[in-house]
Amino acid sequence: MSYYSKGAAVGFLLDAELRRHSAGRRSLDDLLRRAYQRYAGARGYTAAEFRQLAAEVAGAPLDEFFARTVDSPGSLDYEPALQTLGLRLSAPAQGNRDGEQGDGGDGGDDETPGWLGARTATEHGRLVVTEVPRDTPAHEAGVNVGDELLATDDYRLPAAGLDQQLGYYRPGDRVSLLIARRGVLRRIPVTLGRAPETSWTLTVDSGADRRRAAARSRWLEDES
Structure with missing residues (x-):
């Protein structure tokens, strides 16, 4: 988890929480101002002082909010903020990663490339794994961060990346991945999948009551 991206997400949630407790009168802008x-200068403020100040701006205790979003390693819950602002977030469609076809497909003309799921970077001419998300073919096969990817089925991988080579495979294909891990060559069998849809959709909740619709309008128009 990147604390940069999570910090931005928590900032959004905190903004919505302040608006909810103050009936839309105060926001994250008010907290930062x-x-x-109060604390500008060489000393700054402690985490406890910031949390106390947030509760002061909200007009309500926020201990549970910070425990849930900052102190816990769990996934963030966007639903309370979305409800406050009269919004809806729709998850992407669940694509198949095991090579099975959806409705109407027989698999004969499928040109979808195989998907490994590992993120890579080129470092000094070497194709190195930088991230292995869970529930990906790479994770299930045991690929690790730091592995150097060398070949698939004895075909050398270009240092520029995986996309061209994986274009020769289809979801469900089994390949032998040659890697170098801490100086030792290893062969890892991998069953390639189908890349999932990753686009989420944020829309206006047409069923939101007047209070939430007004909160959304203030949130969109707030230039303070």
């Missing part, structure tokens, strides 16, 4: 006015 007050923090600057």
Whole structure:
């Protein structure tokens, strides 16, 4: 988890939480302005002081909010913020990763490339794994961060990346992945999958009541 991206997400959730407790009268902007006015200078503020200030701006305790979003390693829950602002977030369609066809497909003309799921980077001419997300073919096969990818089925992988080589395979194909891990060559059998849809959709909740619709309008138009 990148604390940069999570920090931005928590900032959004905190903004919505402040708006919810204050009936839309105060926001994250008010919190940051007050923090600057009170703590600007060489000392700054502690985490406890910031949390206390957030509760002051909200007009309500926020201990549970910070415990849930900052102190816990679990996934963030966007639903309370979305409800406050009269929004809906739709998950991407669940694509098949095991090579099975959806409705109407027989698999004969499928040109979908195989998907490994590992993220890579070129380092000094070497194709190196930088991230192995869970529930990907790479994760299930045991590929690790730091592995150097050398070949698939004895065909040398270009240092530029995986896409061209994986274009010769289809979801469900079994390949032998040659890697170098801490100086030792290894062969790892991998069953390639189908890359899932990753686009989420944020829409206006047409069923939101007037209070939430007004909160959404203030949130969109707020330039303070």
